[in-house]
Amino acid sequence: MSNNITGDDINALVTFLGHGNPILTQSRQVEAFEEEWSEWLGVKHSVFVNSGASANLLTIAALKHIVGDGEVIVPTLTWVSDITAVLHCAMKPVFVDIDPRTLGMDLSQVLKKITSATKAVFITHILGYNAITQDFVEELRARKVPLIEDVCESHGATMAGRKLGTFGWVSNFSFYYAHHLSTIEGGMVCTDDDNFYEIIRMLRSHGMTREAKSAGVRQRYAEEYPDLHPNFIFAYPAWNVRSTELNAVIGRSQLKRLDANNKKRIANLKLFLDNLNPEIYFTDFETEGSCNYAFTLVLKNRDDQLRDAIMEALANAGIEFRRGTSGGGNQLRQPYLRKLLANDEAQEYPKIDHVHFYGFYIGNYPDLETDNVLRLCRLLNEVGRGQEKS
Numbered sequence: 001m002s003n004n005i006t007g008d009d010i011n012a013l014v015t016f017l018g019h020g021n022p023i024l025t026q027s028r029q030v031e032a033f034e035e036e037w038s039e040w041l042g043v044k045h046s047v048f049v050n051s052g053a054s055a056n057l058l059t060i061a062a063l064k065h066i067v068g069d070g071e072v073i074v075p076t077l078t079w080v081s082d083i084t085a086v087l088h089c090a091m092k093p094v095f096v097d098i099d100p101r102t103l104g105m106d107l108s109q110v111l112k113k114i115t116s117a118t119k120a121v122f123i124t125h126i127l128g129y130n131a132i133t134q135d136f137v138e139e140l141r142a143r144k145v146p147l148i149e150d151v152c153e154s155h156g157a158t159m160a161g162r163k164l165g166t167f168g169w170v171s172n173f174s175f176y177y178a179h180h181l182s183t184i185e186g187g188m189v190c191t192d193d194d195n196f197y198e199i200i201r202m203l204r205s206h207g208m209t210r211e212a213k214s215a216g217v218r219q220r221y222a223e224e225y226p227d228l229h230p231n232f233i234f235a236y237p238a239w240n241v242r243s244t245e246l247n248a249v250i251g252r253s254q255l256k257r258l259d260a261n262n263k264k265r266i267a268n269l270k271l272f273l274d275n276l277n278p279e280i281y282f283t284d285f286e287t288e289g290s291c292n293y294a295f296t297l298v299l300k301n302r303d304d305q306l307r308d309a310i311m312e313a314l315a316n317a318g319i320e321f322r323r324g325t326s327g328g329g330n331q332l333r334q335p336y337l338r339k340l341l342a343n344d345e346a347q348e349y350p351k352i353d354h355v356h357f358y359g360f361y362i363g364n365y366p367d368l369e370t371d372n373v374l375r376l377c378r379l380l381n382e383v384g385r386g387q388e389k390s
């Protein structure tokens with residue numbers, strides 16, 4: 001991965017710091033970034049927090065405050081914080097295997113696992129691939145099951161021309177270093193729902209009612225609790241996951257070139273998949289509308305020798321990779337979950353298990369040159385052919 005925080009971003013920071021005596025804690029820059037992000041995405045409200053993991057946590061906490069206790073359907077392939085958010089809120093994660101073409105949840109399995117206890121489907125769009133269909137969104141709507149989209153790895157990806165993160169009730173983004181847009185650390189919770197928005201604003205800041213945007217909400221609390229001063233009414237047991245003005249300044253500067261950067265990332269993925277040997281590697285990903293920050297590399301067959309040879313060749317060439325693709329593969333194999341589940345439950349999801357053992361991701365970034373993508377493909381194809389001969 002290369003550094004996506006450029007001289008322009010640093011200059012924006014220097015300009016901001018050099019004018020007057022700027023407020024540095026959450027203030028007008030954060031608000032402006034939220035408004036610009038909402039406009040870019042096409043939603044009514046956005047709340048900037050200090051990480052994607054915090055966006056996940058606040059989202060599930062707000063879900064529970066609104067709809068109560070129950071189950072949340074989650075992927076077996078996702079980042080750890082999607083599942084730990086559910087655990088931290090004492091809700092029950094229900095797992096679903098992946099669809100190998102999108103690396104997202106197998107949507108038919110999701111529908112089968114919905115019960116009267118289901119409070120939400122928390123889907124992750126993995127590494128830029130769209131994980132939903134219009135039929136699926138409509139089916140959830142008909143069954144009155146809220147859809148939450150984790151778009152942390154897929155800023156700018158679309159379905160039928162509309163951005164992912166606008167189909168669900170709520171969506172989450174991460175602005176960590178490697179992602180399409182980076183604020184160093186940062187995340188966003190997005191929604192069209194006014195009530196949800198107000199709760200997220202309070203949860204971000206100690207549960208304080210003065211954080212609500214709506215004067216009506218603030219007044220309701222003040223009237224209900226006349227023994228408390230309106231400055232200090234804590235409505236929810238919450239956290240402080242605010243960001244700073246500095247991170248928002250970087251985000252606003254980055255947003256100006258996000259679409260142009262995404263075009264380069266999309267072209268790089270196409271080049272990568274077009275030049276990989278489809279006899280050795282899975283190349284049939286659902287790329288319609290996709291927008292990634294990393295290349296997905298999955299072996300067609302279960303071949304331990306080839307897998308190990310790839311890792312050795314990449315390491316020797318100084319090319320960074322992650323095994324298991326997003327979040328280290330099958331989450332059910334991770335110690336934090338193994339403790340909570342039956343010992344062999346991880347093996348009940350064969351498709352994610354294949355990606356766990358035979359899948360990787362390799363960084364893709366806007367200034368990655370065509371020649372280097374082609375060299376990477378040549379290297380991978382040669383390792384594959386070498387293994388076939390031996």
Ligand SMILES: Cc1ncc(COP(=O)(O)O)c(C=O)c1O
Nearest residue numbers: 051052053079152153174175176
């Ligand atoms: C799908 C997904 N959700 C959540 C997160 C958490 O984001 P952060 O690293 O900003 O906490 C990530 C991180 O990369 C992610 O990939």
